[in-house]
Amino acid sequence: MNIFNNHKRLYITAGLLFALLTYLTVIVPAFQNQYSNLPLPGTKPLSGDAKAGKLIYIAEGCVGCHSQQVRNVEMDKMFGSRPGMASDYANIGRTSIWQNTATLMGTERTGPDLTDVGNRQASKDWNLMHLYQPRSVVKQSIMPSYKWLFEMKLKPSKNDVIVSMPAEFLNGKAGKLVAKKEALQLVAYILSLKQTPLPTGTVPQEFLYKKAVGEIPSSKLKDKTVDGKALYEANCVACHQANGEGLKGAFPPLKGSAVVTGENLELYVDIIMNGYDARADYGVMAAVGTNMNFTEFDVAAIINYERNSWGNKDKEVTPEEIKKIMDFIKIKVSAENK
Structure with a gap:
């Protein structure tokens, strides 16, 4: 074995063997994994602002408190319609030529998971308020405020995004609260976080350890099977509050609201499904019903x-009359978009 007596030959042979093993055990499996787990059809790439917002998300250490992975256990079902899968992360590339891929899946949930937050909380105004002062929209929040992403202006320009923040959280500061470019980019990234629907016919992984639910007697299988209070608490309470009084200067009250107790049911349903922009008085409401795929029973x-x-008191509606209104609204919106 003359190779052991020739250090050049020994090092070259060892180097070639190491390169071969690296290729077989690291590079080949990596390429196989990449081609076996392609992005889901319909996956949308990040916009320019969302990419910049992702870098801010990383820089601010948001991953320390928020995860982006829905595990296949029942307790995670509130964060997404299905458990996460490899394809959900397949289109994530390197952060830069000098920085490795940042999947931001996280390991801790001091705050809620953000996998599908772009659908769960799609209000741009709510997210901006939450960044400036989390306690303004979630009283129990322990999230730090990111006030350096905002500034007060006495005379905002027409291109400035003014945040509808209640006066009590502005500490007597004069002027209007304006979101800086960094705040808008961070919110753009947050709102981009949405689970891509699976292709037709693809069965998602099941959630495990489901809670036992008692069988409902057939005599009670009516409209009451949908819990309106639970739906309100899951989708509306962050803005309109548990007491229905909203947030003064930010989100309107539903208590005593002319829309809620009025006769214009079409307007009411349209607001739930497609949102509403009352910029002169309140923040913009996202299309909650459309984002969450509400049925006529939910609405x-x-x-x-x-x-x-x-204290509101008005006649109840039926899913049948709501279905007619929802169908009419869809036709109207489709015609307006043509």
Whole structure:
């Protein structure tokens, strides 16, 4: 074995062997994994602002408190419609030529998971308020405020994004609260976090350890099977509050609202499904119903809860009449978009 007596030959042979093993055990499996787990059809790439917002998300250490992975256990079902899968992360590339891929899946949930937050909380105004002062929208929040992403202006320009923040959280500062470019980019990234629907016919992984649910007697299988209060608490309470009084200067009250107790049911349903922009008085409401795929049963349940809570008292609606209105609104919106 003359190779052991020739250090050049020994090092070259060892180097070639190391390169071969690296290729077989690292590079080949990596390429196989990449081609076996392609992005889901319909996956949208990040916009320029969202990419910049992701870098801010990394720089601010948001991953220390928020994860982006829905595990296949029942307790994670509130964060997404299905458990996460490899394809959800397949289109994530290197942060830069000098920085490795940042999947931001996280390991701790001091705050909620953000996998599908772009659908769960799609309000741009709410997210800006949450960044400036989390306690303004979530009283129990322990998240730090990111006030350096905002500034006060006495005379905002027409291109400035003014945040509808209640005066009590501005500490007597004069002027209007304006979101800086960095705040808008961070919110753009947060709102881009949405689970891509699986292709038709693809069965998602099941959630495990489901809670036992008692069988409902057939005599009770009516409209009441949809819990309007639970839907309100999951989708509306962050803005309109548990007491229905909203946030002064930010989100309107539903208690005593002319929309809630009025006769214009079409407007009411349209706001739930497609959102509403009352910029002169309040922040913009996102299209909650559309984002969360509300059915006529869901919309009817929420309306009936809101119409008969906090002192409101009005007649209940049926899923059948809500279905007719939802169909009409879809036709109207489709015609307007042509």
